[in-house]
Amino acid sequence: MTTSGAQQQAAGVTSRGLWWWGRWRSVVLDAGLAVVSALECALEGVRFADTAVLPVPVGVVFGLLAGAVLLVRRRWPFAVVLVSIAITPAEMGYLMGLVGLYTLAASEAPRRIIGALAGMSLVGTLIVAFVRTRQNVVDTNFDSARWYVPVVAVLMSVGLTAPPVLFGLYVGARRRLMESLRERADSLEQELSLLADRAEQRAEWARTEERTRIAREMHDVVAHRVSLMVVHAAALQAVALKDPQKAVKNAALVGDMGRQALTELREMLGVLRAGEQVAARKAVAGQRPAGADGAAGANGSAEEFSPAVPLAAVARAAAAAAAAAAEDGPGMGDIEALVGQSRETGMVVELSVQGESRPYAPEVEQTAYRVVQEALTNVLKHAAGAKVMVRLAHRESEIAMQVENGPSDGGAQDAGLPSGGNGLVGMRERVTALGGVFVSGETDAGGFRVSAVLPDRTPAAEAGRASA
Known part of the structure; x- marks a missing residue:
């Protein structure tokens, strides 16, 4: 803080006003009202001095001091009203009484205190008005009815008390309403x-x-297909000179698997490209109108009013791309062909199916296929020559799968395939995302077992069914 700032703070001056005034124009307004009130009370003090048989300067000074109290109306409105009530018998301070009652009614003072002080002011003004009106009637010998003096006194007292109180209550209520609206905004x-x-x-x-x-998709497609291609290429290299026919067959298999891998990658990239186009269109279109779909709710409100609508559009497009990829991807019907491809590499694979097969949600079928695919790929990488048992069980409300291999054949040649270490993690993520259970680990016989249980519906489908 600078030296001038410290001096201003010590003197009670802020950047917005002085002392209890919030703005400088409030200081000017209250000072002007205090000057006018002091002059009014000073003039009325001359008459008060004549009536009370006091020196005129005493009445003037008394009026000046009493009228200047209006300067503190914002800080102590009670004091201003009490002073105006006190000088009411002297018939001075009309402006101070009006402004004081208005300020008190517009303040945050309790209603009972406002009502009590307003009632005191009303009674004091009524008494003074009654006495003064009666004296005027007597002094002027005015022939009036008996009701004239009370009616005039009541009208004068109410006219000097009710309007400022009512207007102050209105202004105070409006001010509180504006503050409430501002806080709400x-x-x-x-x-x-x-x-x-x-x-x-x-x-x-x-x-x-x-x-x-x-x-995950890249890992599943590339790891399995390329692993099979590497195995067949190694076999092709081994039999190229000894058995040309078998070499031709292996070369054809390598070509078929390469084309299948390219096809799956192309389909995946096509879905992603379509999702990006949808996200771009949503971003250009701006926010979506309210009630555009049946899912309008808390999340919809956030997207409609937030500046992150393009981000939400990207999220929706990503979800749509995932769903489209699940529908276009492999399913349960392709597991038998998958097992056949593994057999062509020389693996001993048995397939056992229990229960009656039925259609499942695309996400469930693709996850089941990927679990079996990744398990067979791991056997090919880490347990060459091991016997593999693939079991599928179609149950009432779920589908279970298990891929178990025996101990690796020590005499089998290692294919030399690299491992990223994410195969089991990816399978677990896929299964748990659908509300299933995934277990993997070594067997007592020295092999490895991968087991997964998937519900026959996805959690999203279950939620939609429950809401319907």
């Missing part, structure tokens, strides 16, 4: 800011989930 602004942050977090979460899904 601030709270709404904070709430909208929180909603925007939440929408951005949801969009970031959606992008992270989409990146994770893409990584």
Whole structure:
């Protein structure tokens, strides 16, 4: 703080006003009212001095001091009203009484105190008006009815008391309403800011989930297909000179698997490209109208009013891309062909199916396929020559799968395939995302077992069914 700032603070001066005044124009207004009130009371003090048989300067000074009390009306409105009530018998301080009652009624004072002081002012003004009106009637010999003096006194007292009190109550109520609306606007602004942050977090979460899904898909497609291609290429190299026919067959298999891998990658990239186009269109179109779909609710409100609408559009497009990829991806019907491809590499694979097969949700079928695919790929990488048992069980409300291999054949040649260490993690993520259970670990016989149980419906489908 600078020296001048410290001096101003010590003197009670702020950047907005002086002492209890919030703005400088309030200082000017109250000072002007105090000067006018002091002059009025000083003039009325001359008459008071004549009536009370006092020196005129005494009455003038008394009026000046009494009228100047109006300067503190914002700080101590009670004092201003009490002073105006006290000098009412002297027939001075009319302006101070009006302004004081208005300020008191517009303040945050309790209603009972406002009513008590207003009643005291009304009674004091009524008595003075009654006495003065009666004296005027007597002094002028005015022939009036008996009701004339009381009616005039009541009208004068009510006219000097009721209007400032009522107007002050109105201004105070309006001021409190404006403050309430301002606070509500601030709270709404904070709430909208929180909603925007939440929408951005949801969009970031959606992008992270989409990146994770893409990584899983790439891993499943590339790891399995390329692993088979490497195995067949090694076999092709081994039999190229000894058995040309078998070499031709292996070369054809390598080509087929490469084309299948390219096809799956192309389909995946096509879905992602379509999702990006949808997100771009939503971002250009701006916010979506309220009630555009049946899911309008708290989340919809956040997206409609928040500045993160393009991010939310990206999240929705990512979810749509994931759903489209699940529908276009492999399913339960492709597991038998998958087992056949593994057999062609020389693996001993048995397939056992229990229960009656039925259609499942696309996400469930694709997850089941990917679990079996990744388990067979791991056997090919880490347990070459081991016997593999693939079991599928169609149950009432779920589907179970298990891939178990025996101990590795020590005499089998290692294919030399690299391992990223994410196969089991990806399978677990896929299964748990659908509300299933995933277990993996070594067996007592020295092999490895992968087990998964999936519900026959996704959690989203179950929620939709419950709401319907």
